[in-house]
Amino acid sequence: MVSIKDIAKKAGVSISTVSYALNGSPKVTKETSERIQAIAKELNYIPSAAARSLKKRETKIIGIYLTNYSGAFYGELLQGMMETLSKNGYELIVCSGKESHRFLPERMIDGAIILDATYETEELLSHAERGHKLVVMDRRMDHPNISQVLLDNKAGATLAIDHLAEKGHRKIYVVKGPEISFDARQRLEAVQKAVQRYSQIEYVEIDGNFNKASGEIAAKQIHQEYSEPVGVFCLNDEMAIGVYNYFSRTNLQIGEDVHVIGFDNIEVSQYIHPRLATINYSKHKWGSLASELLLNLISKKQHEHERINVSLIEGASVRDR
Amino acid sequence: MVSIKDIAKKAGVSISTVSYALNGSPKVTKETSERIQAIAKELNYIPSAAARSLKKRETKIIGIYLTNYSGAFYGELLQGMMETLSKNGYELIVCSGKESHRFLPERMIDGAIILDATYETEELLSHAERGHKLVVMDRRMDHPNISQVLLDNKAGATLAIDHLAEKGHRKIYVVKGPEISFDARQRLEAVQKAVQRYSQIEYVEIDGNFNKASGEIAAKQIHQEYSEPVGVFCLNDEMAIGVYNYFSRTNLQIGEDVHVIGFDNIEVSQYIHPRLATINYSKHKWGSLASELLLNLISKKQHEHERINVSLIEGASVRDR
DNA sequence: TCTCTTTCTGTAAACGTTTTCCTTCATTAT
DNA sequence: ATAATGAAGGAAAACGTTTACAGAAAGAGA
Structure with a gap:
């Protein structure tokens, strides 16, 4: 695997200069920066997510916890989340399975959206207590690190x-x-x-x-x-x-x-x-709102409670008696 | 965040001993090990996924790439994958969105299953060329790092x-x-x-x-x-x-x-x-087989091509003319 | 000519693990 | 008594980044 060290060697500069150049810092001249970028591309350099997130203490990834993926139900919901998140430079991953619970405490994701009744409220609370950010869509919780958006x-x-x-x-x-x-x-x-x-x-x-x-x-x-x-x-x-x-x-x-x-x-x-x-009700809006609240929680550190409106759709399955 | 360093200090041992103890290595006595475990629990220690995967060069996470989550179609498929993977100590995450493509090259996941026609074959090939492991379910590809499992x-x-x-x-x-x-x-x-x-x-x-x-x-x-x-x-x-x-x-x-x-x-x-x-056709089997091939690819480094059988289901929508 | 900025680049520490070697000490064999 | 063995633990390097800080060179003001 080629790392910034290799690029530095090839470019005849230090690794810090490479890092700055690759991150578009103004601390390095345009020419050097471009030269480094070119070499990086030439060497097929790809940054290591692990190293970066170890240092930066963030992953720019949000997790959504679902019990089971079944049901066309989730399609729109996830679409709404993805749109909002990617607009803000975050990626969404769908998590299921008992073991995936560790993603949040192990800091593999920067925040989580919960729509999984089997996830213990206790556990969520302990995560929040540790400083992790959460949005719950399937229960009522009040904590500075937890926002909620529920259906009406x-x-x-x-x-x-x-x-x-x-x-x-x-x-x-x-x-x-x-x-x-x-x-x-x-x-x-x-x-x-x-x-x-x-x-x-x-x-x-x-x-x-x-x-x-x-x-x-x-x-x-x-x-x-x-x-x-x-x-x-x-x-x-x-x-x-x-x-x-x-x-x-x-x-x-x-x-x-x-x-x-x-x-x-x-x-x-x-x-x-x-x-x-x-x-x-709008599943799209439910998802995008949940994401929005999570992003607020992460950046502005303020927790909010929102509600999604519902409406009646008539159908021939209910008619006058 | 409490790290093994904190545990080491509290236990009066070195960090390497802590690491060994926490990983159940026989290099440390049972008593020391238990003492360290206890302290770890007491301090609410949680390992850092980033640090671990940086060092170990693996994440024990597999990604499945889907275009869109819609359709009850995926429920069973993902279920099949999850079962096979978790049996082998892996987690599954569902990825979508253009940016999530970076998960594989950045080594955020140990392998990927592709069911997303918009993912360029070129790109997949370049990943494989770099040594990443893939299973394709939506195209035909022949490469030592790629297995395929297609419907008949x-x-x-x-x-x-x-x-x-x-x-x-x-x-x-x-x-x-x-x-x-x-x-x-x-x-x-x-x-x-x-x-x-x-x-x-x-x-x-x-x-x-x-x-x-x-x-x-x-x-x-x-x-x-x-x-x-x-x-x-x-x-x-x-x-x-x-x-x-x-x-x-x-x-x-x-x-x-x-x-x-x-x-x-x-x-x-x-x-x-x-x-x-x-x-x-069995979506469950399709998913579990894909996962199995990926695990084989990762551990035994052998690539295989499989086919999923199909059968006719009759219905009143087609009757004698 | 000398100092003071400014602009660029380099040094090194840090993030939190794992793992390869050492060291120490006690036990056993000679 | 000495050497050989083994068990238990420690020191330190490494993984690949980011970033605070230091340093050097060059231009400007005195």
């Missing part, structure tokens, strides 16, 4: 229940999410509050796990109890897909007998029939 | 055409992929060859881009020219979804008037109606 789950869940109620539904099922998910808990809480406002509504909770399989299981239960048209609020779209899937094998029709609304507006939701009513 | 696109495309022909289709449209994609080129080539075997088949190519939008545009053309039932082979499932989407707004029915088969068997394909006929 409460508004979204309320919107969903109101939509079903408005369409005349009196019997409403809610397919819940996993206990570990902050979003799931917040959505459920809002549902419970919203539903209280409608005294005539009969409300039933069914366990769910945010994946298609649990949507199918929930659908089965709904099917077995079925006697009249019902509304079903799946706390995410993926479970709603599971519900569709189940009912496609029965004689009950989505949007006729079973009225379904989801949450997230994932890409598939617009391609299934009937179009899934759901709660939408 | 030829078999898949042939299977698709044969399936349509077998179902009695005489007019077949092929919605192509982008010129830049190796998979697209291979599939098209195989289609052209396969179609020659059926003299009575009328065969039409339509441009496509591997995304839903181009599927819709292709569908529009097919619709305009429509006179009798046709078969449509979309070179990937995503475009097939676009075709579904277009025809859902017309009076022509998929599986009745327009018979569609895709390629990839992405998750959505089984949730749309009618079920999309497609060419399937």
